[in-house]
Each structure stands twice: as structure tokens, then as C-alpha cells.
Amino acid sequence: MTSVKHMKWWGWGVEGVSFHHEDKPNLAPFVLKAVDLDLHQPPKPPLAFDDLSIPDSRADEDLLSQLSEVVGAEHTHTDPMERIIHTYGKSLRDLVRLRNGDIPRIPDVVVYPLDEDEVQAIVNRVVAADAVLIPFGGGSNISGSLEPRPAESRVVVSVDLGRLNRLIEIDEESGLARIQAGTLGPDIEEQLGSRGWTLGHFPDSFTHSTLGGWVATRSSGMQSDKYGDIADIVKGLRVAMPGETLVIRPLPSTSTGPSVREMILGSEGRLGVITEVTVQVHRIPEQRLVLGYFFPNWEAGLKAMHEISVSDATPSITRVSDARETAFSFATRKKSKGLSSLVSKGLMKVLERKGWDLEQVCLSFIGFEGGKSHVSRQKSLVKEIVTRNGGIVVGKGPGQLYDQKKFDTPYIRDFLLDRGAMADVSETAAPWSKLQQVYDNAVTAANKAYDKIGVKGWVMCHLSHSYHSGACLYFTFAFRHEGIDPLADYDVVKSAIQQAFVDNGGTLSHHHAVGTEHAAWLEQDISAPGVHLIKGVLNAIDPGQNLNPGKILPPSAEPAPAPRHEPAEGLSAH
Known part of the structure; x- marks a missing residue:
């Protein structure tokens, strides 16, 4: 049996860890008011695993023998649990389908290679057998990038990269680290941290996502203002493609025609399996601090974030929540006692006396990293901008809470789903000049x-990931459903928000990839010639559509598989 650990098959995170509301006295009344949902009603658990109707594996003995020859029989699995775990990611649609036993097509076999040579051999044999290969990292994707096509008649092989989990080496003079693609976020930071380095990439899925997955979906982390998105962090790549290994050397900059590195970023497994990534790493900073701020309203918060982005200040985090998300954050706080409770109540009274409308207050988090003098200077610059826009500093307490809760949000989605509510996210990026328009029209x-x-629904938003020209807006929406056809209702809401993004100057996704969830908006985002370019690249590398087909492109643009011929050299099945 493999030692690779996975999330629970029916939800986010590991067994035994879940969200609960009993220690948060304001949450139940808030949710009742927001979406007409009574949190005190008993939860409805998902189907038991034994009640799922799981189709038999279609993998024949010949292919299973070939795969076992590469990775070993103990790392070649056709048992139902392994196959279900590797069927979907963790989108709301994925979880609703799993909980209802809606699993029309699942992988036929799951393999766990140990190194790049084994990955390359698997790619070659799967393509030679005209089967389908789907790479799997941590399984946290929420855009439909992992599921097999429902009508797929060929054998589907899920390649789990979990055993490729090592930091290979660090070029300390250049600040470059070679890391295997299946390494999870916590393991990356542990291995780098023991040698005094950090990657600085902390997406919401950090605990359960991998470096290869971040690259394949163009991930962004909470501290991207300082460290950049994964597209900025990645310097070199190794990718197992049909019959050959693509090597992108880690150079500081090149002028070598259209960027092949950029083609792999966001490719979602359609151009091959990422086996190794060379990334820019940084020395662990002397000081790291996240401070909380209040703004009197959303407009003031947006204006302050814009001013910070074009100022001399260089924070690691710039985030501001709208009034609705701020209210939700307050509602999820544990009951405070003693001095902290008095300080909180006293601050609100001060704001009231200043003329603030407390229902419009917006909570902000801004992070600082570096030497003590640098952090001190950054704090001063930011405070000046915040004050100029009517905001106030509220100290370290909210920032510490942010650090503690930043990876817990997906558990809330499962908690609500248990109780009959749909909750999900959509995010975009747009220029500063269009952010307010995108926000207003999406709401x-x-x-x-x-x-x-x-239905009575809720929508809230925060700004994060600031750039010189614009920023990311991250929306969360929720509503109670009656259980008749919840995904049909979900599609109405999700589609309305996504269409508002592209209609008002935003992108279909800032960091959640395209997958199947967002493919319908691709042409509106990058134009018809852009779709044609992507189609051409995919068809050139994978004419038989063996590599994770059906992702990124809308179905109408998906190329037809090329006629099968004798395997090319390097693709022999034996």
C-alpha cells in the first residue's frame, strides 16, 4: 500500500477535522438572517461509501501489468476507495455529486510513481495504449480540472504524484530550489525552512495542494504582493510529455521566442505531467507581521489599496473585505472575554462617535516582512495612506486571527452543505479603474x-493580490436550497457572477484555473484567435487527446482525436 495521504473522499481536509459553530455565538443568528438557514437543525450526512454505486475498472490485464512493471504492484491500485478519491477535485459541484452518488465516470486505475523516470514510462505506455492520463496532486482543485469526461470510453489512469515529495537541492547563491512536483505546501516549507529558506507561496489550499498543482493551475498565494504569483516564482520546469521530457532551464530571463514556460503554466495536465519545478526562494525574513485595519466603507478601502500599490510601500499582503464579508468575519469569532471584549466594544463606540456607520465598516489585513527597520518604515508608509483614506489601525489581534484561520475556510463550506446550503467562490482580476464597476455589477x-x-442569498467579497495596474476580487456566495436540483440553482448564480466579470472588464479567473467550470467564458476572455492558439498547441502535443482531455477549452473548441497509427519511437508499450 502507498504511504501517500489524501483528504476524505466526501469533503475537505482530513477525517476528524471539521467546522462547528457552538463556540461562535453570533454565527447562527447571522446565517439565519443572511440565507434563512437554521444551523441548529441536524446535519444530513453524505451517502455512506458502501452505498455508492462504483463501476468496475475497465483496465485490462495487459495495461495493469505494464503499469505494475513501472511502479510496482503495491503502487498500482484498482480498489474502489482509491479510484473515488481520484475522481473529482473539491469544488462544490464535485462534493454535491459525490454526496449524491453521481459518479458517471471514475479512473480505472491509480498509480503512484516514485520519480521522473517512472512518470515518463507511465506517460509513454498510457499514450501507446490509447488510454487517458490525468495527473493528480493534492486533489484540492475547484475548477473541474481532475474529473474524467463522463462519456470517456477509454481506460482512465490517474497518476498520483504524492511520492515525488522531495526538495532536491538549493542553489544558495542564486536563491533557486529544485523541488519535486508532488510536494505538498507544508512539506515544501518544512524542508526549505530547515535550511533557512521559504517559498512564500500560501494559497488557501496550502495544506492539501502541491507544487505541480500550483503550476498547472497558475496558483496565487496570500503573500503574492511580495513573492509574486506562481508564474513569477517558477523559473525552471521538467515535464514528462509523450515520448520525451521537456526541460526549461532556470534562467533569470530569456528571449527565446514564445514562452514555453508560460505554455506549461496553467496547462492543467494537457501538455504532460510536471515532475520537477525550480523555484525562486527567499531567506526567512527577520520579522513577519500582519496588522488589522478598519475603513469606514468599501470605497475607502479600495482607494487605500490602490494608493498602496503605487506607493513606495511594499507589503506582503494587502487585503480588504467589503462590509458583508466583514460582518461574516465578526460572526465567526469565538466569544471574547475580559479585556479583549471590553476593547472591542470600546472601539466600536469610538467609531460611532466619529460618525462611522458600523454596518459599512470594512476589515483589512496588511502584512509586512523583512528586517526590523524595513518593517517599521513600511508600517509608517501604510499608516499614512490608511489614515488619509479615513481608516484606522486596530493592531495585531486581527492579524493573528487571520494567520490562525486562513486555511480553514473550506471546512465552513462542508459544514453548510451538511445543512442544506450551497456556498462557493468566484474570483477575478481587473484594472483599478474597473474594480468598483466589476464589484457592483457582480453583486x-x-x-x-x-x-x-x-431564494434568499448572500454574496460578499474581498480584495487581495494587488498589482500596479489592478487587483483580484474574491467573491463568496451562499444560499439555502430545497434539495430538488441544487446544482441547477447553483449554475444560475455562478454563471451570473462569472458573466458579470467578463462583461465589466475582469478575467474569468485570477487563480482558480479554467478546468471545466470556467471554459464557457474562455473565448470572451482571450478572444476566438486566443482559443485557436491554445487548441493548436494542445493538438500538436497530444493529437490523440490522451492527456487530461476536456479541460480548458469549451467543448465546441475541443479538437477531434487524430487517427491512430503505429506508436512513434519512444512510445512503445513494451
Whole structure:
């Protein structure tokens, strides 16, 4: 048996860890008011695993023998649990389908290679057998990038990279680290940290996602203002492609035609299996600090974030929540006692006396990293901008809470799903000049969608990942469903928000990839010639559509598989 650990098959995270509301006295009344959901009602658990109707594996003995020859019989699995774990990611759609036993097509076999040579051999043999290969990292994807096509008639092989989990070496003079693609976020930081380095990449999925997955989906981390998105962090790549290994050397900059490195970023397994990544790493900073701020309203918060982005300040985190998300954050706090409770109440009274509308207050987190003098200077610059925009500093307490809770949000989604509510996210990026327009129209679109399906819904947003020219807006939406066809209602809301993004100058996704969830908006995002370019690249590398087909491109643009011929040299099945 493999030693690779996975999340629970029916939800986020590991067994025994879940969200609960009993120690958060304000949450139940908040949720009742927001989406008309009573949190005190008993939860409805998902189907038991034994009640799932799991189709038999279609893998024949010949292919199973070939795969076992590469990775060993103990790392070649056709048992139902392994196959279900590797069927979907962790999107809301994935979880609803799993909980309802809606699993029309699942992988036929799961293999766990140990190194690049084994990955390359698997790619070659799967393509030679005209089977389908789907790379699997931590399984945290929420854009439909992992599931087999429902009507796929060929054998589907899930290649789990979990055993490729090592830091190979660090070039300390250049600050470059070679890391195997299946390494999870915590293991990356542990291995780098023991030698005094950090990658600085902390997406919401950090605990359960891998370096290769971050590259394949163009991930962004919470501290991207300082360290950059994964596209900025990645300097070199090794990719197992049909019959050959692609090598992108880790050079500081090149002028070598269209960027092949960029083609792999965001490719979602359609151009091959990422086996190794060379990344830019940084010495662990002397000081790391996240401070909380309040703004009187959303407009003031946006203006301050914009000013910070073009100022001399260089924070690691710039985040501000709108009034709705701020209210939700307050509602999820544990009951405070003693001095902290008095300080909190006293601060609100001070803000009231200043004329603030407490229902419009917006909570912000801004992070600082570096030497003590640098952090001190950055704090001063930011405080000046915050004050100029009517905001105030509220200290370290909220920042410490942010650090503690930043990876816990997906557990709340499972908690609500157990109780009959759909909760999900959509995020975008747009220029500063269009952010308010995108925000206003996305909120309006969500509320109109709730009216259309006849439910009381909630939508909230925060700004994060600031750039010189714009920023990311991250929306969370929720509503109670009646259980008749929850995904049909979900599609109405999700589609309305996504369409509002592209109609108002935003992108279909800032860091959650395209997958199947967002493919319908690809042409509106990058134009028809852009789709044609992507189609051409995919067809050139994978004419038989053996590598994770059906992702990124809308179905109407998916190329037809090329006629099968004798395997090319290097693709022999034996």
C-alpha cells in the first residue's frame, strides 16, 4: 500500500477535522438572517461509501501489468476507495455529486510513481495504449480540472504524484530550489525552512495542494504582493510529455521566442505531467507581521489599496473585505472575554462617535516582512495612506486571527452543505479603474440570480493580490436550497457572477484555473484567435487527446482525436 495521504473522499481536509459553530455565538443568528438557514437543525450526512454505486475498472490485464512493471504492484491500485478519491477535485459541484452518488465516470486505475523516470514510462505506455492520463496532486482543485469526461470510453489512469515529495537541492547563491512536483505546501516549507529558506507561496489550499498543482493551475498565494504569483516564482520546469521530457532551464530571463514556460503554466495536465519545478526562494525574513485595519466603507478601502500599490510601500499582503464579508468575519469569532471584549466594544463606540456607520465598516489585513527597520518604515508608509483614506489601525489581534484561520475556510463550506446550503467562490482580476464597476455589477448579478431561483442569498467579497495596474476580487456566495436540483440553482448564480466579470472588464479567473467550470467564458476572455492558439498547441502535443482531455477549452473548441497509427519511437508499450 502507498504511504501517500489524501483528504476524505466526501469533503475537505482530513477525517476528524471539521467546522462547528457552538463556540461562535453570533454565527447562527447571522446565517439565519443572511440565507434563512437554521444551523441548529441536524446535519444530513453524505451517502455512506458502501452505498455508492462504483463501476468496475475497465483496465485490462495487459495495461495493469505494464503499469505494475513501472511502479510496482503495491503502487498500482484498482480498489474502489482509491479510484473515488481520484475522481473529482473539491469544488462544490464535485462534493454535491459525490454526496449524491453521481459518479458517471471514475479512473480505472491509480498509480503512484516514485520519480521522473517512472512518470515518463507511465506517460509513454498510457499514450501507446490509447488510454487517458490525468495527473493528480493534492486533489484540492475547484475548477473541474481532475474529473474524467463522463462519456470517456477509454481506460482512465490517474497518476498520483504524492511520492515525488522531495526538495532536491538549493542553489544558495542564486536563491533557486529544485523541488519535486508532488510536494505538498507544508512539506515544501518544512524542508526549505530547515535550511533557512521559504517559498512564500500560501494559497488557501496550502495544506492539501502541491507544487505541480500550483503550476498547472497558475496558483496565487496570500503573500503574492511580495513573492509574486506562481508564474513569477517558477523559473525552471521538467515535464514528462509523450515520448520525451521537456526541460526549461532556470534562467533569470530569456528571449527565446514564445514562452514555453508560460505554455506549461496553467496547462492543467494537457501538455504532460510536471515532475520537477525550480523555484525562486527567499531567506526567512527577520520579522513577519500582519496588522488589522478598519475603513469606514468599501470605497475607502479600495482607494487605500490602490494608493498602496503605487506607493513606495511594499507589503506582503494587502487585503480588504467589503462590509458583508466583514460582518461574516465578526460572526465567526469565538466569544471574547475580559479585556479583549471590553476593547472591542470600546472601539466600536469610538467609531460611532466619529460618525462611522458600523454596518459599512470594512476589515483589512496588511502584512509586512523583512528586517526590523524595513518593517517599521513600511508600517509608517501604510499608516499614512490608511489614515488619509479615513481608516484606522486596530493592531495585531486581527492579524493573528487571520494567520490562525486562513486555511480553514473550506471546512465552513462542508459544514453548510451538511445543512442544506450551497456556498462557493468566484474570483477575478481587473484594472483599478474597473474594480468598483466589476464589484457592483457582480453583486447585482448575484442578487438578481437569487431572485430568479426564488431564494434568499448572500454574496460578499474581498480584495487581495494587488498589482500596479489592478487587483483580484474574491467573491463568496451562499444560499439555502430545497434539495430538488441544487446544482441547477447553483449554475444560475455562478454563471451570473462569472458573466458579470467578463462583461465589466475582469478575467474569468485570477487563480482558480479554467478546468471545466470556467471554459464557457474562455473565448470572451482571450478572444476566438486566443482559443485557436491554445487548441493548436494542445493538438500538436497530444493529437490523440490522451492527456487530461476536456479541460480548458469549451467543448465546441475541443479538437477531434487524430487517427491512430503505429506508436512513434519512444512510445512503445513494451
